[in-house]
Amino acid sequence: MLTTLFYILSAITLGSALMTILSRNPIHSAIYLVVCFFSIAGHYAMFNAQFLAMVHLVVYSGAIMILMLFTVMMMNFNEEHKIKKKNYIVFAAVISLCLIGYVLVVALLKAQPMLESGDYFVSGEDYQSIKVLGKVLLEDYVVPFQMAAVLLLVSMIGAVLLSKKDKQNKITS
């Protein structure tokens, strides 16, 4: 039952990721990407990582995809000045996809697990509830946590500065 669920979720993940890349319209791509993120949140929920699943939904499907959708809508692409894709780029991309996929999958298939599947046991210890995660985050990882706050502040200032209209340029040009 869980294995079937895993295969269905994986099919949704891979299919929607592929459709993100292959669909012509950027808005359709963004919507397929939302589906992909939802299925990845489903994987997290299957791992019983509840907090991570919720954070993933809020951050990716909520914040990042809304930002991307708004940008796509603001840019208002016109179909006519779309350049024809060169043939050799498609060829090279497909070849490199096949090669990278081949190398990764073959290398990982040949890898031996550290434990035999019979030796793997579950300690039953709680390690991924919000309580434990909060403790780990604010005790062991408190310095990176503060650095993440600084990073977010800097990126916010940078985004505002970059997307502000440059008045100096307007006058000269």
Add this chain to the structure above:
Amino acid sequence: MLQNILQEIGIQNYIILSALLFCIGVFGVLYRRNAIIVFMSIEIMLNAVNLLLVAFSTYHQDAAGQVFVFFTMTVAAAEVAIGLAILVAIYRNIKSIDIDQLRNLKG
């Protein structure tokens, strides 16, 4: 509900899934010319890595992997904010975000 999903499904399946998802992301970066789709492909790659981190965090029954995923998400959010701001600035200047037209640095 099982205590640990990996007892039923196995870590190998998650490794293969993440590898395939990462490959799809690489393919998107190489195949598409639209800079926003390239950004989405980068997000797909980041998510593949996140999925593998969570899988191994569950495998080791240790919270450190999940904490790392939180930091990855922070960096991804910052990256998208800055990247989209840069894209908007580029679009304002050359009225296109086709990455083939960004060849000012070619010399």
